[in-house]
Amino acid sequence: MSWLTRTFTSSVGKKFLAGLTGLGMFLFLIAHVSGNMTLFMKTKVGQDPAFNAYAKKLHDLPGFALAEALILLAFAAHVVLVIWLSYTNRLARGEQRYAEVRSKQDPQNQLALFASKTTLLGGVIILVFLVVHMADFRMARFMDGNLITQAKVVTALQVPWRAFLYAIASLLVGWHLFHGIQSGFRSLGMRHPRYMTYIQKFGVIAAVLIGALFASMPIAIFVGFITK
Amino acid sequence: MSNSIKLTLNIWRQANRHAKGRFETYQPKDLSTDMSILEMLDSLNDEMIAAGKEPITFEHDCREGICGTCGIMINGMAHGPDRGTTTCQLYLRRFKDGDTLVLEPWRAKAFPVIKDLLVDRSAFDRIQMAGGYISVNVGNAPEANSILIPKDVALEAFDAAVCIGCGACVAACKNASAMLFVSAKVGHLSLMPQGHPERHDRALNMIAQMDAEGFGSCTNTLECSAACPKEISPKWIQRLNGEYIQAATVTRR
Ligand code: HEM
Ligand code: SF4
């Protein structure tokens, strides 16, 4: 085996890549949610919504196609790696499971513990959501080359089931990152207790913000706060 | 006797590695709150031997929290409910009269049950043999102070060196990961100057052996550290992650 396959098929190597791709996607999400916040800008009569102008600028950026490809690659790698890891982790317990399992962690860690135990479940729901999300907003550009507009976003998210799905998926992304951000930094080998406490705090704040801001859009559209 | 206590025990019985195990219920006589969990099992075994029954097999040696052999899952918690405690240091006074205790062996594919509560932890030995040592020439011991080590570095290394190899981290981890153990072993040696020459090979080889034994990977759930009788910090796992990637990218082989 070459050092590359040996390194990145080992448990620690796989975790490193899962963390790197996860944190890469986290950076993308920051950009994604910031840009989409233009939906909240008031449109003056007779003017194009700020969101449309943002979409145009974004797609005109040099290297946009490359960035899109990189995100897709990171996503695919993340999913393959974590499913592979989760599968071997399940095997590692052996056939006979415990009759009883209790945590010895402090009560204040129990929320984080629950988050870490539900990352796979949350991730799989996010995966399903992303199929819908791509069909809703990415396929159109693929089919007719037209950029998405505020009108299209609002029309799509006025549909109750879609608004509900988008809001729930947004909160799940936040939940995933609640564990994911600090876990990712740990997997990359960030070690010093001196800055680990900051990473933990940053992770929690960033996760809550990402979840809440993404969820705010379908909710605002559904209640009629954001209009075409 | 004022300090007597009555407990119901659900204990995992398994005749050998391949047999199907099951729980059996026991109500031992004459238990005292001053007994440790191991003394409770001794007393129950005396009763069973007197009655002509097969005693319960469990592993133990030092009975003072330093050998790492006595691990038992007690009510779903490795080494029982207390932090920083081994099974042999856990006393019945910790429980209430009439309580039921569930005793199970460590469960991991890499730790097969040999009999009852006794598991085979030789996977840890093989991980150690893959790199958990420093190479020195035999002969006269070198002068102890010829390599100076700052006090804080020595203390830091000691925090990891106290690992007794009990396997509670594996038992408590939802992925049966051995990362806390391996990180403690790699960590203390890589901090000391004597451990530096073999530093990269050590990280690579011990991780490779850990994977080959069938342990899981770390999801930073941190249950290992809470279960560890020596309270090894999860920061050692982060350190090992960094050490491994460094070794994989800069090692000369
Ligand atoms: C919006 C896209 C996603 C982002 C931003 C994201 C982010 C992250 C991050 C930062 C981590 C921490 C990595 C580590 O511990 O090394 C992580 C872990 C993980 N992710 Fe994702 N992820 C995403 C999508 C998914 C999907 C679709 C799945 C499911 C198929 C998934 C399943 C997991 C699992 C199982 C872990 C391991 C958790 C652990 O180590 O405890 N993720 N994710
Ligand atoms: S790290 Fe702690 S729990 Fe794991 S083997 Fe060492 S002493 Fe036992």
Ligand code: FES
């Ligand atoms: S018997 Fe040695 S640590 Fe418990």
